[in-house]
Amino acid sequence: MIAGSWIALASGGLVSGILAGFLGIGGGTILVPLLITLGYAPVQAVATSSLAILITSVSGTVQNWRMGYFDLKRVILLGFPALVTAQIGVYLATHILPYILLLAFGILLLTNIYLVELRKRLTVLEAPxxxxxxxxxxxxxxxxxxxxxxxxxxxxxxxIMVPLQMLLLGEPIKVAIQTSLGVIVATAVSACIGHAAKGNVLFVSGILLGSGGLLGAQMSTRVLPKLPDQVVSLFFRIFLGILSIYIFWQAWRSYQGF
Known part of the structure; x- marks a missing residue:
């Protein structure tokens, strides 16, 4: 890997961590399009992103544990089915055509716009x-x-976990977020192992992205000034909209090449 790629990956991880902490979204939403831009195959982008997410989610979960916010029982009850179904996702990502994977990811980005807005509405509720x-x-x-x-x-x-925990299980927003982060560790471990077994994970790239993401998340939560909710919400929607258009374009290019 040339030095330029190292810098691009570390910088991309840093930016993803900043945006993830600032907007309250997962780094994979940003990392996968970044890796696609750098020329990675879609399945490699997905697999390598899972390793980067594992690094950042473990850090956040350890912090919750130290602060006494880690509920092992809740995490196990959600994490066990996630461990199993993550392998289904790995199988699908490995066997479907690249342009279909990109198309589905673009749809996921558009869906995230609604899901985050739903989460915001649920957050303002005073009672579970x-x-x-x-x-x-x-x-x-x-x-x-x-x-x-x-x-x-x-x-x-x-x-998607946080709104579902609030809607289906009646959990308060803070409990849902803390539990979700612990479950993400389980899903990332399962997905990373499954993809690694198939040779899809690029470990050096994933570690660079994850390390940059750790630093970026710290910067966003401790250094960056707080903006009004309306500004953050507008920026988030525009950002995901642009990303989805880009991914749809990449899916079209992949289809043309196919």
């Missing part, structure tokens, strides 16, 4: 949501969905 859903089925569905997303797209899955 009253739910009548079966808790066992809800946990299997929530964790299982996050696992598939991790294996298939190289994302943490927190953007």
């Amino acid at each position: 949501i009253t739910t009548k859903f079966n808790p066992v089925i809800s946990r299997i569905g929530t964790g299982g969905t996050a696992g598939i997303l991790a294996g298939l797209f190289g994302v943490g899955g927190g953007v």
Whole structure:
């Protein structure tokens, strides 16, 4: 790997960490398009992103544990189905055509715009949501969905886990976020192992991205000034919209090449 690529990966990880901490989104949403831009195959981008997310999510989970916010029982109940379904996502990512994987990722980016807005609306509720859903089925569905997303797209899955925990399990926003971060460790481990077994993970690239992401997340949460919610929300929507258009364009190019 040439020095320029090292710098691009470390810088990309730094930017992804800043945006992830600043906007409250998973780094994989940014890392996968970055790796595609640098010429990585879609399945390599997904796999390598899972390694970078593993590094950053472990750091956040350890911090929660030290502060007494780590609920092992909640994490296990959601993490176990995620461990299983992450392998389904790995299988799909490895066997579907590259342009279809890119197209699906672009749709995921557009879906994230709605999911983050939903999460924002749920956050303003003063009391937890009253739910009548079966808790066992809800946990299997929530964790299982996050696992598939991790294996298939190289994302943490927190953007969908947090709203589902609040809607289906009636958990407060802070508990949902803390639990989600712990589950992301499980999904990232499972996805990373599955992809590594198939030779999809580029370890040096993933470590560079993850290290940059760690630094970027610290910068965004401790140094960057707070902007009004409306400004952040607008920027987030524009950012994801641009990313989705770019990924759809890459999917078209891949299809033309196919």
